[in-house]
Amino acid sequence: MTTASSTPTILLIAGHWLGAWAWDEVRAHLAANGSDAIALTLPGLDPDDPDRSSRTLDEQAAAIEAAVLRSGATAEQPVALVGHSGANAPVSIVLDRHPALVRRVVWVDSGPVAPGSVFAPDLPETVEALPLPPFDVLGQQASLEGLSTAMLDRFRERAVPEPGPVLRAPVPLSDDARRGIPTTIVCCSIPSAQLQELARAGHPMFAEVDALENLELVDLPTGHWPMWSRPADLAMAIRDAASRVS
Incomplete structure (x- = not known):
């Protein structure tokens, strides 16, 4: 049964190359609706x-x-974590270490990683950091749908190269309690039906989804960066998910 409740503190963590600034529009929409959201810039970004x-x-x-x-955050007043794209590695680690402190995790065009996963296992040790690729290359890896020229220009101007040590590190996970945390996946570039098929088939990028015990899928059709292409709708999806206790 899904129960509505007050919205907890929401922590927003963007993916590779991005800092807290990436959530500016989403935070504005959340604030207008009375939700307390904190955006993070991770070390290296x-x-x-x-x-x-x-x-x-x-x-x-x-x-x-x-x-x-x-x-x-306490077990009685846990937070909501929102992880976008490549932020799934550090967010998954936090879920593993502190499952009782997270009321719900919301994945934005992303999802939990499996134990031992490495984002770029073949990245040479000589590569100190990975810059944002040219958009024609990036567009082959992740959908740029919905991003205007101005949005792409801002992305290029503000992107920070992702640290090589982050990309080469295996993700240490050991507590299966993380799989019991209520989870919402906001499906943008991959529809929810397709994601479910991939998870059930054991696709390595989605296999961990099939192990989740309390999963909600929300379709928000757009590209891989919905915080820019559909910020109001994404804010609503995050707030609705975070306000549920089960």
């Missing part, structure tokens, strides 16, 4: 950090943990 290329996946997970604790 602050353009003013001179050591950003050496930041690690564990440091990114630790930063999310610290934000959860700063918000005052």
Whole structure:
């Protein structure tokens, strides 16, 4: 049974190359509807950090943990975590370490990773950081649908290269309790029906979805960056998901 309740503190974590700025429009819509949302810039994605290329996946997970604790999260008052795209690695680590502190996780065109997953296992050690690819290349990997020229220009201007150590690190997971956390997947570039088929077939990118015990799928058709292409609709989807207790 789905029960409506007050919206908890919402922590927003964007994917590769992005900082807290990526959520500006979504946060504005959430605030207008009375929701408290905090956007994070993970270690390695602050353009003013001179050591950003050496930041690690564990440091990114630790930063999310610290934000959860700063918000005052307890088992009685857990937070909602929102993870977009490649943020699924550090967010999955936090879910594994603190399942009782998360009321719901909302994946935005993303999903949980399996234990030991590595985003770029073949990335040479000599690559310190991975810059945002040309858009013709990126568009072959993830849908750019709904992004205007101005949005792409801002993306290019503000993107920060993703640290190599983050991309090469295996994701350490050991507590199956993470699979019991109520989960919403906002399906954008891949429709929910297709995602379910891939998960049931054991596709390595989606196999962990099939192990979730409390899963809700929400279709929001657009490209891989809905925080820019459909910010109001994404904010509504996040708020609706976060406000549910089961």
